[in-house]
Amino acid sequence: MLVSGSFLSDKIKPKDAILMFHESSVDFLHVDVMDGKFVKSKSFTISEVEKFSSYTNKKLDIHLMVSNPLKYVDSFSLLNTSYITFHYEAVKDVSEVINHIKNNGIRVGISIKPETSVSSILPFLKDVDLVLIMSVEPGASGQKFLPSVLYKIDVLKREIMEKGYSTIISVDGGVNESNIDVLKEKKVDMVVSSSYLLSGDMESKIRYIKS
Numbered sequence: 001m002l003v004s005g006s007f008l009s010d011k012i013k014p015k016d017a018i019l020m021f022h023e024s025s026v027d028f029l030h031v032d033v034m035d036g037k038f039v040k041s042k043s044f045t046i047s048e049v050e051k052f053s054s055y056t057n058k059k060l061d062i063h064l065m066v067s068n069p070l071k072y073v074d075s076f077s078l079l080n081t082s083y084i085t086f087h088y089e090a091v092k093d094v095s096e097v098i099n100h101i102k103n104n105g106i107r108v109g110i111s112i113k114p115e116t117s118v119s120s121i122l123p124f125l126k127d128v129d130l131v132l133i134m135s136v137e138p139g140a141s142g143q144k145f146l147p148s149v150l151y152k153i154d155v156l157k158r159e160i161m162e163k164g165y166s167t168i169i170s171v172d173g174g175v176n177e178s179n180i181d182v183l184k185e186k187k188v189d190m191v192v193s194s195s196y197l198l199s200g201d202m203e204s205k206i207r208y209i210k211s
Contacts, residue, residue: 007030
């Protein structure tokens with residue numbers, strides 16, 4: 001299982017969290033970008049993310065919680081970016097956003113909120129590299145994991161296997177010791193974590209997740 005470390009924390013400054021992840025074996029640095037419109041919270045600007053990316057050589061896993069993802073794609077594509085993920089609920093023309101990200105040479109992810117039916121994104125599975133299942137309401141760190149979203153993993157896994165797609169499944173929100181085992185059992189491909197990894201022995205937690 002891959003691990004993407006999020007530095008969106010209400011306890012640790014972004015630079016300090018990024019440096020902690022830089023020294024760890026996380027696979028990606030998860031960047032939560034919020035515009036205060038799609039979600040109530042507002043986080044990092046493009047220029048701030050550019051500065052943050054200079055602190056590490058970790059590949060970026062960009063999560064756009066914004067109402068107009070096309071506005072951000074070109075700039076983030078110029079950084080050390082591996083994935084750019086946008087929200088299905090934020091756009092009218094899903095294929096337009098997918099194609100724009102791909103045309104920038106970046107792997108594309110699509111994300112859904114907890115209340116969004118997984119069936120909504122099945123038509124796009126063949127076109128995306130990653131599906132990000134939100135297991136909390138997007139917008140804030142430290143929320144509790146919602147077990148009600150677990151069925152989405154099963155639906156996606158079955159569809160991906162039946163159709164022979166290479167799409168990976170990532171889970172973001174409230175990931176910790178109380179739910180990591182079930183996520184491993186369901187063979188989730190990647191987890192995103194902030195609070196859990198940034199407290200205690202980060203490296204031992206990463207090793208356990210990857211084992």
